[in-house]
Amino acid sequence: MAGAPVDLAGQMMQFITITPKTALAVAGIGFLGGTLSGFLGSGGAFVMTPAMMALGVPGISAVSSNLAHKFGKAMVGARKHSKMGNVDAKLGICMIIFLLLGVRLAVFLQKYIFASMGKTGSNLYISIVFVILLTGLSLFILRDLARSRSGGNNKGSTGTLKLAKKMSQIKIPPMVHFKVANIKISLWFPALVALATGWLAGTVGVGGFIGVPAMIYLLGIPTTVAAGTELFLAIFSGAFGSFQYALSGFVDIRLVLLLYLGSLLGLHIGANATRMVHETKIKLVMAIVIGMSAVSRAFAVPKYLNDLNYVSLSQTAAKVCDIAADITLFGGASVGAILILWYVARYRFGLGKQAQELESVGFAESSGH
Secondary structure, three states, rough: OOOOOOOOOOEEEOOOOOOOHHHHHHHHHHHHHHHHHHHHHHHHHHHHHHHHHHHHOOOOHHHHHHHHHHHHHHHHHHHHHHOOOOOOOHHHHHHHHHHHHHHHHHHHHHHHHHHHHHHHHHHHHHHHHHHHHHHHHHHHHHHHHHHHHOOOOOHHHHHHHHHHHHHHHOOOOOOEEEEEEEOEEHHHHHHHHHHHHHHHHHHHOOOHHHHHHHHHHHOOOOOHHHHHHHHHHHHHHHHHHHHHHHOOOOHHHHHHHHHHHHHHHHHHHHHHHHHOOOOHHHHHHHHHHHHHHHHHHHHHHOOOOOOOOEEEEEEEHHHHHHHHHHHHHHHHHHHHHHHHHHHHHHHHHHHHHHHHHHHHHHHHHHHHH
């Protein structure tokens, strides 16, 4: 894998040279991604895929290596959720075929773009998908936060229930009852969700940030079951997607191992932090990270267009776009990680201070007696 694999066009695609500095950077990317993923439940790939591209990794290789990395994490997460009864196996099995079809379509399109337009064309395609989807998701989260602060949660929940109820009333056979998810719905709706999730996973390396909300808001599945079932599906999308890419030599096992090295520690920190932080703060961190990732890819688009001779940029302008893309990406991820650590430190300090105050009150009372 560390050599020079041949792509579909018969050309040699060089992986980046792994120096000690590069290895440390990739492990650091894994740590940031793992921390954010553990804290947010999803979101690591928003940082890891673009960050590897910023280091010079071809986008298609960054996506495929991230899929291989995601496969292992999904196995661990799905097992934990299964023990808690949060995985609807029947729903997952019904969705797998369409999920894999979505992944296969994405891999086919990615390979075609890489073969016809090269590394730059592939990077442009991935970046455009990131910009569109992450911008929409960030705005959705910010709107949700605004509603919660203005006391509009109940209205939002009612709207969500109405939408899911309307979907369940569309009687297109076969109608299937899913016991764990506690829904009865046309099989075609979970199939469409699975197809979109698989396509997105094969395109940018992650599909859960579309799959989970779709299960909740469109299908009416409880949040915990949606998250657990998506992790179950991620095992198959990660394994199948990385295998499909590996057949053409796009998976760099060195990157996968370095991502694991950093993300396992980050996942532990992020997951523990969720117990100490309010849900609104989690959403705030998610909006910042996702929004800045979208801005980063938006800055990268003009340079890719310039490299493909679709637009004409001066060397200075191209350099500015490059720097701006790196600053917004790593800056947003760093701000997110710092906020997580700050929330944890404030929580722990608050508990320590509270314990000291209780101890002082107890001492005063005993002295009074």
